[in-house]
Amino acid sequence: MNYATITETDMEALRAIVGEENASFSIEERLCYAYDATNRDYMPDGVLFPATAAEISEVFKLANARPFPVIARGAGSGFTGGSVPVDGGVVLSTERMNRIIEIDTENMTALVEPGVVNGDLQTAVEAEGLFYPPDPSSLKFSTIGGNIAECAGGPRAVKYGVTRDYVLGLEVVLPTGEIIQTGVKTMKGVVGYDLTRLIVGSEGTLGVVTRATLKLVALPETVKTMLAVFPSLYAAASSVNDILLSSPLPSTLEIIDGACIRAIRDFSGGKALPEAEALLLIEVDGTDETVLSGTETVRRICVEGGATEVRIAAGKREARELWQARRAISPSLKKIKPDKLNEDVVVPRSNIPALIEGIQDIAKERGVIIASFGHAGDGNIHVNIMIDSSDPDEDKRGQEAVRDVFELTLKLGGTISGEHGVGTAKAPYLGMELSADVIALMRRVKESFDPNGILNPGKIFCSAPIEG
Amino acid sequence: MNYATITETDMEALRAIVGEENASFSIEERLCYAYDATNRDYMPDGVLFPATAAEISEVFKLANARPFPVIARGAGSGFTGGSVPVDGGVVLSTERMNRIIEIDTENMTALVEPGVVNGDLQTAVEAEGLFYPPDPSSLKFSTIGGNIAECAGGPRAVKYGVTRDYVLGLEVVLPTGEIIQTGVKTMKGVVGYDLTRLIVGSEGTLGVVTRATLKLVALPETVKTMLAVFPSLYAAASSVNDILLSSPLPSTLEIIDGACIRAIRDFSGGKALPEAEALLLIEVDGTDETVLSGTETVRRICVEGGATEVRIAAGKREARELWQARRAISPSLKKIKPDKLNEDVVVPRSNIPALIEGIQDIAKERGVIIASFGHAGDGNIHVNIMIDSSDPDEDKRGQEAVRDVFELTLKLGGTISGEHGVGTAKAPYLGMELSADVIALMRRVKESFDPNGILNPGKIFCSAPIEG
Numbered sequence: 001m002n003y004a005t006i007t008e009t010d011m012e013a014l015r016a017i018v019g020e021e022n023a024s025f026s027i028e029e030r031l032c033y034a035y036d037a038t039n040r041d042y043m044p045d046g047v048l049f050p051a052t053a054a055e056i057s058e059v060f061k062l063a064n065a066r067p068f069p070v071i072a073r074g075a076g077s078g079f080t081g082g083s084v085p086v087d088g089g090v091v092l093s094t095e096r097m098n099r100i101i102e103i104d105t106e107n108m109t110a111l112v113e114p115g116v117v118n119g120d121l122q123t124a125v126e127a128e129g130l131f132y133p134p135d136p137s138s139l140k141f142s143t144i145g146g147n148i149a150e151c152a153g154g155p156r157a158v159k160y161g162v163t164r165d166y167v168l169g170l171e172v173v174l175p176t177g178e179i180i181q182t183g184v185k186t187m188k189g190v191v192g193y194d195l196t197r198l199i200v201g202s203e204g205t206l207g208v209v210t211r212a213t214l215k216l217v218a219l220p221e222t223v224k225t226m227l228a229v230f231p232s233l234y235a236a237a238s239s240v241n242d243i244l245l246s247s248p249l250p251s252t253l254e255i256i257d258g259a260c261i262r263a264i265r266d267f268s269g270g271k272a273l274p275e276a277e278a279l280l281l282i283e284v285d286g287t288d289e290t291v292l293s294g295t296e297t298v299r300r301i302c303v304e305g306g307a308t309e310v311r312i313a314a315g316k317r318e319a320r321e322l323w324q325a326r327r328a329i330s331p332s333l334k335k336i337k338p339d340k341l342n343e344d345v346v347v348p349r350s351n352i353p354a355l356i357e358g359i360q361d362i363a364k365e366r367g368v369i370i371a372s373f374g375h376a377g378d379g380n381i382h383v384n385i386m387i388d389s390s391d392p393d394e395d396k397r398g399q400e401a402v403r404d405v406f407e408l409t410l411k412l413g414g415t416i417s418g419e420h421g422v423g424t425a426k427a428p429y430l431g432m433e434l435s436a437d438v439i440a441l442m443r444r445v446k447e448s449f450d451p452n453g454i455l456n457p458g459k460i461f462c463s464a465p466i467e468g
Numbered sequence: 469m470n471y472a473t474i475t476e477t478d479m480e481a482l483r484a485i486v487g488e489e490n491a492s493f494s495i496e497e498r499l500c501y502a503y504d505a506t507n508r509d510y511m512p513d514g515v516l517f518p519a520t521a522a523e524i525s526e527v528f529k530l531a532n533a534r535p536f537p538v539i540a541r542g543a544g545s546g547f548t549g550g551s552v553p554v555d556g557g558v559v560l561s562t563e564r565m566n567r568i569i570e571i572d573t574e575n576m577t578a579l580v581e582p583g584v585v586n587g588d589l590q591t592a593v594e595a596e597g598l599f600y601p602p603d604p605s606s607l608k609f610s611t612i613g614g615n616i617a618e619c620a621g622g623p624r625a626v627k628y629g630v631t632r633d634y635v636l637g638l639e640v641v642l643p644t645g646e647i648i649q650t651g652v653k654t655m656k657g658v659v660g661y662d663l664t665r666l667i668v669g670s671e672g673t674l675g676v677v678t679r680a681t682l683k684l685v686a687l688p689e690t691v692k693t694m695l696a697v698f699p700s701l702y703a704a705a706s707s708v709n710d711i712l713l714s715s716p717l718p719s720t721l722e723i724i725d726g727a728c729i730r731a732i733r734d735f736s737g738g739k740a741l742p743e744a745e746a747l748l749l750i751e752v753d754g755t756d757e758t759v760l761s762g763t764e765t766v767r768r769i770c771v772e773g774g775a776t777e778v779r780i781a782a783g784k785r786e787a788r789e790l791w792q793a794r795r796a797i798s799p800s801l802k803k804i805k806p807d808k809l810n811e812d813v814v815v816p817r818s819n820i821p822a823l824i825e826g827i828q829d830i831a832k833e834r835g836v837i838i839a840s841f842g843h844a845g846d847g848n849i850h851v852n853i854m855i856d857s858s859d860p861d862e863d864k865r866g867q868e869a870v871r872d873v874f875e876l877t878l879k880l881g882g883t884i885s886g887e888h889g890v891g892t893a894k895a896p897y898l899g900m901e902l903s904a905d906v907i908a909l910m911r912r913v914k915e916s917f918d919p920n921g922i923l924n925p926g927k928i929f930c931s932a933p934i935e936g
Binding site for chain 1: 572574575576577618619621625626629630632633642646647648649650652653654655656657658659660661662663665666668669670674686689709712713715716717755757758761814815816817818843846847848881882883884885886887888889890894898901902903905906907909910912913914915916917928
């Protein structure tokens with residue numbers, strides 16, 4: 001696609017749409033909107049801070065006429081390049097669209113703008129005795145708009161599902177400029193095609209969400225956090241399945257492997273966690289009595305599965321300490337190697353042990369360190385291939401390991417992304433998972449939304465695919 | 469759209485694809501596939517009983533070349549004409565594709581063909597200690613393929629969600645002939661657009677589902693059924709909200725109004741139900757202790773809300789008797805008037821009392837009997853406008869009442885269909901709920917799947933819309 005260069009006339013027109021103070025074309029500001037968590041930068045030609053759907057619609061009208069790319073952006077915390085302007089163009093930051101418009105306690109819904117930070121929404125609804133379950137690790141800064149674009153998950157997905165399961169309806173500005181309402185404000189609705197869930201997880205390529213009606217649930221009475229220490233990763237992974245077949249379903253069920261544990265221990269001077277080959281971090285929520293019996297069931301299963309220790313957090317402070325260890329994984333891994341290739345594969349849960357074993361084999365074969373942790377409860381493992389990318393040989397071996405991990409995942413009946421999306425990072429691998437016919441159909445769907453290809457180009461689909 | 473007439477040559481070609489014995493062009497057999505539960509018949513030109521996706525693909529190739537319509541059909545139990553061949557063409561009955569291919573107890577999934585009857589799947593998975601929650605009232609005969617096409621709900625949706633929430637992945641034959649796999653076998657997956665959920669609820673207009681991977685959950689330990697008797701519909705509707713704000717969430721929460729109760733009493737000679745203006749039929753499921761405390765909470769709320777009696781079924785037999793009354797509604801209503809205009813509107817739950825009151829006003833104003841019952845727990849009320857359609861004036865007043873009910877529903881923030889879909893029955897009203905821009909986008913999506921418009925034409929979209 002050949003896009004037009006943004007001219008002075010374009011800049012004037014864009015300033016007129018969003019207001020002088022809400023449009024920036026300075027190199028300093030553009031730099032701040034050039035990256036995401038993949039650390040690959042692409043400079044936009046301008047950054048706009050619109051306040052309304054109508055303004056975004058006007059931007060699209062201009063963008064189509066020229067044409068130039070438009071990329072919506074929340075916090076830029078994505079792991080696959082979803083919000084990065086790979087072909088330049090104008091970034092629409094949703095920073096100013098950050099109002100929680102309504103929390104409807106009777107109907108258990110929230111109406112929010114896309115720039116609302118996930119954690120802020122959680123705090124606000126919990127104050128009303130309600131609960132918004134999706135909890136990506138980025139929840140303190142990532143936005144609902146970005147969460148919707150990527151269909152964000154998080155530890156609680158094992159019991160509560162992902163973002164998709166909490167989006168009832170949307171206001172969306174189409175790349176052709178129309179402002180549409182999709183879905184409903186009700187618990188059910190089947191009138192016409194399910195555009196709401198087509199847009200959820202579409203990585204900002206089909207439209208810009210300007211309002212979302214979210215489903216809330218009742219805040220659980222109690223949550224209990226526990227940590228089980230295992231002598232082998234395989235024993236921990238096997239216990240995951242036994243826990244999932246028991247009742248009640250835990251609200252989180254996270255696994256942390258030996259490489260991660262050692263990194264965290266080094267980082268914290270050995271204080272945060274015991275030495276072990278694997279840990280399970282488990283939460284059970286519900287009524288007091290459910291949690292009491294559920295915690296005991298999980299403890300018993302872990303001990304029977306070979307756990308050498310099971311700590312049950314006595315109170316909130318201890319629970320927070322256990323979670324701190326989990327959250328310390330990412331920064332700690334940086335101690336191992338400066339760069340990480342961060343994948344989020346998923347396999348059917350019964351194949352977690354086979355995935356874990358296979359990944360250890362790949363690490364040996366390719367001569368790289370792979371640290372794995374993640375949402376074992378739904379089979380979604382974060383596989384971190386640790387490399388120094390300034391070493392060309394190690395970089396090459398790292399990339400080969402990525403491909404090996406994807407091949408293994410697909411062989412085990414899995415998918416190459418559970419919650420991070422495709423973006424630019426996984427676009428070359430799309431053909432390993434999806435058939436050419438499926439990709440062609442998805443491209444036709446994209447065209448039916450965005451005939452001029454102006455919205456977030458270069459994502460999901462790739463001109464240089466790696467064949468599966 | 470102008471379609472070709474099915475010729476002798478076409479019949480020969482179709483016989484060659486599915487086998488002589490699996491193609492029928494006799495008038496007797498075609499008649500059996502001309503109807504659904506809307507009682508409006510349209511004769512197909514032929515009926516095929518394919519066994520594989522490959523056969524269906526071949527049928528599509530021929531259909532595109534000619535072109536002629538193709539309509540997939542499960543049990544024909546839909547309420548909106550979804551499987552009726554309004555433009556003629558060939559019906560693909562999924563009767564022979566009725567295998568439960570796999571029940572994976574470890575990963576809690578089932579792989580099924582589209583012709584599997586919902587109730588048969590439920591029985592099969594329950595034998596393994598698992599649970600497939602979607603339970604449309606037609607579950608004894610409706611098929612999973614039809615359930616997916618319509619995104620079927622049912623009483624248990626209030627706690628467990630609808631069909632959409634249990635479909636992980638699909639094998640689909642596109643109207644252009646490609647056989648594709650969508651979605652995943654895992655609990656998460658975000659690679660590419662969510663074609664799976666786009667196809668769920670698309671009323672058989674985007675592709676023919678030939679296999680579905682379904683999510684199962686653990687079978688609840690216990691279920692307790694209870695019936696609460698109220699002196700007014702308003703009191704019952706108000707109690708619904710109070711119950712929903714309590715914990716745990718009931719697994720079903722059905723409301724039955726006075727008109728339905730009187731019809732059931734007449735039908736059964738007064739034995740089935742007590743005289744009342746409204747009933748709530750409630751189930752609580754979970755562990756023994758959850759159910760014990762949950763039942764008590766619900767009982768207390770109902771009594772505080774004015775219930776004159778709360779029966780808690782002592783055992784399975786008594787529970788079955790209470791449900792028999794609920795299932796007797798539809799046949800009983802026939803005693804009131806020969807024809808019913810059966811709508812399934814949804815409103816935000818807090819607006820159920822306003823909906824109920826408004827419907828009573830409409831009934832008075834239009835001079836028709838309206839009997840309401842349904843899934844109060846998710847705001848999904850089945851509104852039955854009872855008429856004798858051979859009386860032109862009553863028929864007209866009935867149609868006017870339908871429009872009034874839709875207007876009221878939309879004014880209350882609702883949707884005109886919670887689980888029945890649009891089909892042909894609600895197509896004229898689509899523009900009351902969806903904007904012209906949304907409808908145009910949906911049509912473009914349809915074209916991206918079905919450029920020649922051969923798959924299930926005449927559904928959802930309408931050439932003679934009633935403006936909203």
